[in-house]
Amino acid sequence: MVRLDMDQNRVRVYEDSTVIGSIELYDNLYHMQNQYLKLDDFTYDTRISEELFRKLHDRIGRPLQIMTASEDEPLIEFIVSGGFVCKRKCYEVEAAREDYIGEAVTGSISRAEKGEKEYGHCCRLLYDRYAETHSAINPLTAELPVFASDLPDCVCYQMREGRIIGFAFVAENEIAYVYGEDGRDFVPFAEALACSLFAQYQTVCFEADDCDRTAMQLKNLFTCRNDVSFDTYIYDCNSI
Numbered sequence: 001m002v003r004l005d006m007d008q009n010r011v012r013v014y015e016d017s018t019v020i021g022s023i024e025l026y027d028n029l030y031h032m033q034n035q036y037l038k039l040d041d042f043t044y045d046t047r048i049s050e051e052l053f054r055k056l057h058d059r060i061g062r063p064l065q066i067m068t069a070s071e072d073e074p075l076i077e078f079i080v081s082g083g084f085v086c087k088r089k090c091y092e093v094e095a096a097r098e099d100y101i102g103e104a105v106t107g108s109i110s111r112a113e114k115g116e117k118e119y120g121h122c123c124r125l126l127y128d129r130y131a132e133t134h135s136a137i138n139p140l141t142a143e144l145p146v147f148a149s150d151l152p153d154c155v156c157y158q159m160r161e162g163r164i165i166g167f168a169f170v171a172e173n174e175i176a177y178v179y180g181e182d183g184r185d186f187v188p189f190a191e192a193l194a195c196s197l198f199a200q201y202q203t204v205c206f207e208a209d210d211c212d213r214t215a216m217q218l219k220n221l222f223t224c225r226n227d228v229s230f231d232t233y234i235y236d237c238n239s240i
Helices: 046-060 073-081 117-134 144-149 183-198 213-219
Strands: 002-007 010-015 018-028 031-040 064-069 085-096 110-113 154-160 163-171 174-180 203-209 228-235
Touching: 002 046, 010 046, 018 046, 046 064, 046 073, 064 073, 073 228, 110 117, 117 144, 117 154, 117 163, 117 174, 154 183, 163 183, 174 183, 174 213, 183 203, 183 213, 203 213
Parallel strands: 031 064, 174 203
Antiparallel strands: 002 010, 010 018, 018 031, 064 228, 085 203, 085 228, 110 154, 154 163, 163 174
């Protein structure tokens, strides 16, 4: 039988009288619906995983969330056996010029800095899109000013008929966040952005969540041979 000994932000887990590991509890101020977990020094025994996470969910009263490297098979087997479901895969990409398979284009790209009107408009568009794409995983709970405060100070964008149709927040060779009003419009913008960055840097880097179509369109412009991925798993017995 599984027993939980909870002390502030840590749970010690026992099977009968034997300690089989501990779980760190932590929060993400941008996503406060779910309780984040990190398993430490754990014995991954799938026989007890269902009982463990059911009891933990009952004690905490919130959906549980675990983030793990995609290749961590023992942990994944353990949490899936306990009822967790993979809701998102995030790819970390670092690509060189030879990895780029998009078109060589030189489209016009505008830039705006923090404090400019276009920058603020892009912040709002991104905030709304981010909230939409993450609502089924862990809803965004931060307000726009908090969300925008962590964005890079520069946004690159393209306009058509007075509307911003695509943009990316950029810090040197890192593409932090991307947005496309329409998928067909975004790809030419992403190609122009990539070519512009490769004119200055040997590599570009970014993250792409598979729940974000625009980010995945950016990823598909590269043959990413050495990219790393991380998975987000959610446990919510109310939805099982």
